[in-house]
Amino acid sequence: MYEQVSHSLLNEILIKLNPEIKQQELRYFYTRLGANFYAIYSLFHVLYGERNDFEEQALKLVETMARQYIARPEKLKQQDIEREKDHNWFLSQKWVGMALYTDGFASNLKGLHKKLYYFQELGINMIHIMPILQCPEGKSDGGYAVSDFRRVDNRIGRNEDLHALSEELQKRDILLTLDVVVNHTSNEHEWAKKARQGDKKYQDYYYLFDNREIPDMFEETMPEIFPETAPGNFTWNEEMQKWVMTVFNNFQWDLNYSNPAVFIEMLDIILFWSNQGADIIRLDAVAFLWKKIGSTCQNEREAHLILQLMKDCCQVTAPGVLFIAEAIVAPIEIIKYFGEDAINAKECEIAYNATFMALLWDAVATKNAKLLYQGLRSLPDKLERATWLNYVRCHDDIGLGFDDADIRAVGSEPHQHRKFLIDYYTGNYADSSARGLPFGHNHKTGDARISGSLASLTGLQAALQNNDSQQIDQAIKHILLLHSLILSFGGIPLLYYGDEIGTLNDCDFLNDEHKANDTRWTHRPKINWDKAELRHQSGSVESRIFNALKKMIAVRKEISAFADFNNREFIHVENPHLFVFTRFNLHLGSNGVLVVANFDAHPQYLDLNDPSIKSILCYGHTTDLYSGDSPAMFKDQLVIPPYHFYWLTDQK
Ligand code: GLC
Numbered sequence: 074m075y076e077q078v079s080h081s082l083l084n085e086i087l088i089k090l091n092p093e094i095k096q097q098e099l100r101y102f103y104t105r106l107g108a109n110f111y112a113i114y115s116l117f118h119v120l121y122g123e124r125n126d127f128e129e130q131a132l133k134l135v136e137t138m139a140r141q142y143i144a145r146p147e148k149l150k151q152q153d154i155e156r157e158k159d160h161n162w163f164l165s166q167k168w169v170g171m172a173l174y175t176d177g178f179a180s181n182l183k184g185l186h187k188k189l190y191y192f193q194e195l196g197i198n199m200i201h202i203m204p205i206l207q208c209p210e211g212k213s214d215g216g217y218a219v220s221d222f223r224r225v226d227n228r229i230g231r232n233e234d235l236h237a238l239s240e241e242l243q244k245r246d247i248l249l250t251l252d253v254v255v256n257h258t259s260n261e262h263e264w265a266k267k268a269r270q271g272d273k274k275y276q277d278y279y280y281l282f283d284n285r286e287i288p289d290m291f292e293e294t295m296p297e298i299f300p301e302t303a304p305g306n307f308t309w310n311e312e313m314q315k316w317v318m319t320v321f322n323n324f325q326w327d328l329n330y331s332n333p334a335v336f337i338e339m340l341d342i343i344l345f346w347s348n349q350g351a352d353i354i355r356l357d358a359v360a361f362l363w364k365k366i367g368s369t370c371q372n373e374r375e376a377h378l379i380l381q382l383m384k385d386c387c388q389v390t391a392p393g394v395l396f397i398a399e400a401i402v403a404p405i406e407i408i409k410y411f412g413e414d415a416i417n418a419k420e421c422e423i424a425y426n427a428t429f430m431a432l433l434w435d436a437v438a439t440k441n442a443k444l445l446y447q448g449l450r451s452l453p454d455k456l457e458r459a460t461w462l463n464y465v466r467c468h469d470d471i472g473l474g475f476d477d478a479d480i481r482a483v484g485s486e487p488h489q490h491r492k493f494l495i496d497y498y499t500g501n502y503a504d505s506s507a508r509g510l511p512f513g514h515n516h517k518t519g520d521a522r523i524s525g526s527l528a529s530l531t532g533l534q535a536a537l538q539n540n541d542s543q544q545i546d547q548a549i550k551h552i553l554l555l556h557s558l559i560l561s562f563g564g565i566p567l568l569y570y571g572d573e574i575g576t577l578n579d580c581d582f583l584n585d586e587h588k589a590n591d592t593r594w595t596h597r598p599k600i601n602w603d604k605a606e607l608r609h610q611s612g613s614v615e616s617r618i619f620n621a622l623k624k625m626i627a628v629r630k631e632i633s634a635f636a637d638f639n640n641r642e643f644i645h646v647e648n649p650h651l652f653v654f655t656r657f658n659l660h661l662g663s664n665g666v667l668v669v670a671n672f673d674a675h676p677q678y679l680d681l682n683d684p685s686i687k688s689i690l691c692y693g694h695t696t697d698l699y700s701g702d703s704p705a706m707f708k709d710q711l712v713i714p715p716y717h718f719y720w721l722t723d724q725k
Pocket of ligand 1: 214215217218254321357358399468469
């Protein structure tokens with residue numbers, strides 16, 4: 074859009090640009106900058122317009138984008154252009170991801186490089202390598218307390234190893250996802266060290282206070298994220314004689330985004346890793362980016378503006394790179410991280426579907442899908458050109474973050490219901506074989522979350538201990554049922570390393586003083602590759618899970634209705650044990666798919682006379698795309714075995 078004020082500023086900036094930049098051939102950069110500048114200017118102005126040095130900061134911002142554009146390898150620039158032309162590329166059903174810790178999966182980056190065959194065997198073509206940047210020994214929060222944003226942690230490799238890996242991934246058409254921890258730094262980061270030494274410039278990078286007056290005001294409305302291990306949101310620093318805002322652990326210092334220098338530094342880092350070959354950047358803890366007294370300091374309007382600005386700037390320098398929003402917040406808030414009132418994602422193209430994840434765990438425990446259906450129906454449609462990251466487990470705990478109103482709507486009392494779920498998964502419920510551990514228990518509010526590996530939460534651990542083959546069957550069915558849903562829902566399914574071979578809880582973390590009080594480590598395993606080999610041994614647990622997932626992934630990739638174009642309809646069914654939705658195909662003449670999941674221990678029946686179901690199953694030749702078989706029917710009713718799923722289609 075042409076707008077006088079922003080364009081005259083742009084002209085001034087272009088005149089003042091450093092001569093080194095001016096000399097370069099930057100055709101694509103300038104066209105994109107022109108196209109996005111009004112938006113960039115407007116956002117930057119809302120955030121920092123009051124400052125006397127606003128224009129100087131705007132010049133720095135443009136120079137940062139230009140320098141990273143110049144540094145961007147030619148191959149990636151070419152890829153940007155291809156992705157601009159094929160802008161829906163990431164909505165395709167062809168993508169299937171896996172998240173992993175490098176050291177847990179393969180010791181180090183070189184080891185990971187040697188294991189690429191494993192991803193290809195399973196069908197994974199998007200890898201999220203959990204944080205790999207330099208962290209202090211011990212106080213690292215699993216890599217989320219970064220002390221050097223531009224260096225791979227020397228325990229897992231060097232920047233060159235990552236570069237080599239990214240080149241290889243590109244050749245194999247596997248996407249690379251990397252983390253940028255945008256909300257905070259380690260207290261060992263150079264900026265924090267300088268702040269401690271009294272450097273005013275770097276003190277302004279953080280939220281520091283001389284006394285408790287302001288911190289106490291913040292505390293009135295801020296929840297605690299790690300109430301057991303890091304209560305409160307501020308930490309006293311003896312050296313500076315100041316309170317530091319530390320929302321997560323006391324060694325993670327929150328960055329102050331009301332300072333434009335912080336924004337520009339972090340943008341530079343995002344672009345730096347984009348230039349190292351990241352296709353997707355996972356932006357950690359984005360809900361926390363703006364702090365305001367009197368609020369929870371989550372989901373503030375300015376946090377969204379910062380993300381929009383990051384996106385607009387990234388589109389100028391590296392438009393082929395996507396963002397994932399890691400915002401594990403209330404259902405109605407998560408969806409806003411795509412950006413509102415738009416078709417294209419204005420903030421992050423991808424967001425963790427934490428609501429779906431938590432609701433799936435609800436359905437497993439209750440053996441019914443009422444809340445799952447209700448919770449998903451309450452969500453507004455997401456933007457057209459944005460997609461979910463659908464997952465069952467990840468490196469974090471399971472928070473029961475669904476909406477109280479939805480719990481009430483299905484006839485339960487929220488507090489009691491959550492208590493039941495916590496008890497169910499942490500082994501305090503007689504009828505449960507789950508072996509989870511509580512996480513983040515808040516004595517003041519009674520809240521708690523759940524840790525545990527997928528296999529242990531679905532009963533495989535207990536079943537193996539009891540040597541009970543029926544229980545083993547049941548746990549495997551759950552593992553497959555849950556995956557069948559994340560693979561068909563619409564979005565990018567993100568498997569979690571180890572789940573594909575039924576990895577159980579790992580209690581080793583209890584022997585490490587830095588991990589012992591954080592139960593999330595129970596589900597951050599070291600892969601036992603001897604056990605993984607058992608995937609080739611027919612009938613083993615590993616083989617049953619791995620090969621079923623492998624087949625599911627292969628089938629998913631063939632089903633065009635599984636691409637994500639908001640082409641899903643949830644079907645209300647009378648039977649509460651069933652979760653049913655259709656995925657229709659946008660191409661006329663192509664078949665849709667009816668997805669049916671039975672969460673109950675008994676066979677369930679689905680009446681096929683529902684008009685939406687009939688529109689998919691209209692010819693009477695129903696086939697399950699996963700097994701290739703025709704499902705059992707009884708008097709116009711589909712019979713769904715216990716803990717079973719169907720991906721049904723109909724052919725003339
Ligand atoms: C994100 C990470 C989590 C970490 C937190 C603080 O939520 O997923 O593991 O503890 O950020 O960085």
